Amino acid sequence: MTSTLEQQATELRERIAAEVPWRTVVWDDPVNLMSYVSYVFRTYFGYPREKAERLMLQVHTEGRAVVATGNREAMERHVEAMHGYGLQATVSRAES
């Protein structure tokens, strides 16, 4: 019983992972203001202030942050939008 449930959970996780194998990554650059990056995350993605600030700080301190995951087409739309805002963004496949 337990093992069946565990197996189902594992399968579910794998299926979700297979459905969202792409990422939008925003990279740190020395130019953009922190307040601007955070405002872009909130306005474009609709993220609450706290999440937008956390992602912005992650970009700033760690050099990059995954700001969205999903299918490839959606990630390419996000990256195009980020480029429109002047942010350095790339599409990458999530590591399995």
Next chain:
Amino acid sequence: MIVAGRSGGEGVRLVLESEEAMLLSELADQVDSVLLLGEADDPALGRLLPNAYPDDMSASHEFARYTRDSLVDGKRQAAQRVRDATAVESAGDGVVQIELDQSEAWGWLTFLTDLRLILAERVGIIEEGEDTADETRDDYLRAAYEWAGFVQGSMLEVLDPTDS
């Protein structure tokens, strides 16, 4: 320059000295030119139109093929709107007042970002806080870079007050 809220509405109100307006108009025209000429070996373009797939050359070309024209169009339009809004006949005409709603303000914010990305490339701002610039050549550009950052920061304080 004064950056303030608009009375009775969202958005931002800018009051520029005519000299500031002329400078901004000139800079906006230069941003438009960089995008129009689009010289492939101009590293500033790499900052405006980054590589979406640094590890996959063919995906990178595909992405650029599908997105580049509309990105360039959007950036050029933003620059042209700023150029036109700040166009003055001559210095000493007093002040230029500009009212921007939320969406127009976004055009200015993205233009100021593109302007700063280009200026940063020209003066060699590569690492945060690291000064590798040739100072004799770049004093004017560096001042413009700092000024554009000040204007953008001031606009953000109005559009997105953090203490509310």
